[in-house]
Amino acid sequence: xxxxxxxxxxxxxxxxxxxxxxxxKGGKIVKIGDVQEQADRTLDVQGKYVVxxxxxxxxxxxxxxxxxxxxxxxxxxxxxxxxxxVTTIVDFVxxxxxxxxxxxxxxxxxxxxxxxxxxxxxHMIIREVNPxxxxxIPEVMGRGVMSFKLYMAYKGELMVNDGEILKLVREISSxxxxxxxxxxxxxxxxxxxxxxxxxxxxxxxxxxxxxxxEMEIEAANRVASIASLVKGVxxxxxxxxxxxxxxxxxxxxxxxxxxxxxxxxxxxxxxxEALKRPDGYKYVxxxx
Numbered sequence: 001x002x003x004x005x006x007x008x009x010x011x012x013x014x015x016x017x018x019x020x021x022x023x024x025k026g027g028k029i030v031k032i033g034d035v036q037e038q039a040d041r042t043l044d045v046q047g048k049y050v051v052x053x054x055x056x057x058x059x060x061x062x063x064x065x066x067x068x069x070x071x072x073x074x075x076x077x078x079x080x081x082x083x084x085x086v087t088t089i090v091d092f093v094x095x096x097x098x099x100x101x102x103x104x105x106x107x108x109x110x111x112x113x114x115x116x117x118x119x120x121x122x123h124m125i126i127r128e129v130n131p132x133x134x135x136x137i138p139e140v141m142g143r144g145v146m147s148f149k150l151y152m153a154y155k156g157e158l159m160v161n162d163g164e165i166l167k168l169v170r171e172i173s174s175x176x177x178x179x180x181x182x183x184x185x186x187x188x189x190x191x192x193x194x195x196x197x198x199x200x201x202x203x204x205x206x207x208x209x210x211x212x213x214e215m216e217i218e219a220a221n222r223v224a225s226i227a228s229l230v231k232g233v234x235x236x237x238x239x240x241x242x243x244x245x246x247x248x249x250x251x252x253x254x255x256x257x258x259x260x261x262x263x264x265x266x267x268x269x270x271x272x273e274a275l276k277r278p279d280g281y282k283y284v285x286x287x288x
Contacts, residue, residue, distance in 0.1 A: 053087025074115035153186035183219035204280035220245040
């Protein structure tokens with residue numbers, strides 16, 4: 001006797017797509033195809049899609065940044081995720097200034113564990129480089145955090161410089177970790193922002209003008225070049241917004257490097273025109 005049978009579904013698996021049934025027992029899928037067994041509950045979904053639980057590899061729940069905190073906490077954020085078919089999130093541990101990695105990790109666990117309603121994993125943001133941080137990288141990995149995010153933007157907040165990126169890529173890669181990179185030219189962006197503010201150019205469209213495509217493309221080239229000095233690097237550029245930055249990583253991948261890109265839904269659906277609208281402020285997005 002099964003607990004649940006989902007009938008007449010369009011089922012997607014790692015090996016392909018078929019139309020059929022899904023049988024569940026003890027919270028696990030035990031049979032797919034033509035399921036004839038009796039079940040405590042049967043759902044006829046009449047051709048609706050049934051997909052594996054999705055993984056959102058980039059979330060910021062209860063994330064403190066520049067005096068604000070993101071709206072979703074771990075309970076409401078994971079509840080919304082599950083409602084959309086996302087059964088696992090990977091959130092970012094964000095140490096406060098001066099905080100070591102292990103205590104930041106522990107704080108995130110204490111915050112998340114009582115609230116999450118889905119599975120979750122953790123990345124680690126590194127915002128400063130010192131002996132304690134470098135020593136704790138393998139210790140953090142021993143607790144299951146295998147990926148580390150480095151920022152090339154947000155000067156004075158999260159940004160690390162090129163020399164620090166090289167040191168971190170070496171250390172993370174030597175232990176088999178994954179390097180995630182927010183690729184923008186933080187120095188130039190900071191300069192452009194200050195210029196526009198002084199000139200009173202603060203309409204939503206200037207958010208884009210202060211961080212043009214070229215600043216992502218330049219940073220993607222720069223970090224790809226830096227990381228290429230180290231053997232055995234696995235690296236991905238987070239929330240990529242330009243095709244040219246994808247081309248950068250692809251070109252290095254064709255040479256044998258394990259470089260990849262991630263993007264976000266609004267980069268696939270919105271254009272610059274959204275910022276020109278009267279309500280353009282609703283579409284201002286600075287990615288973290």
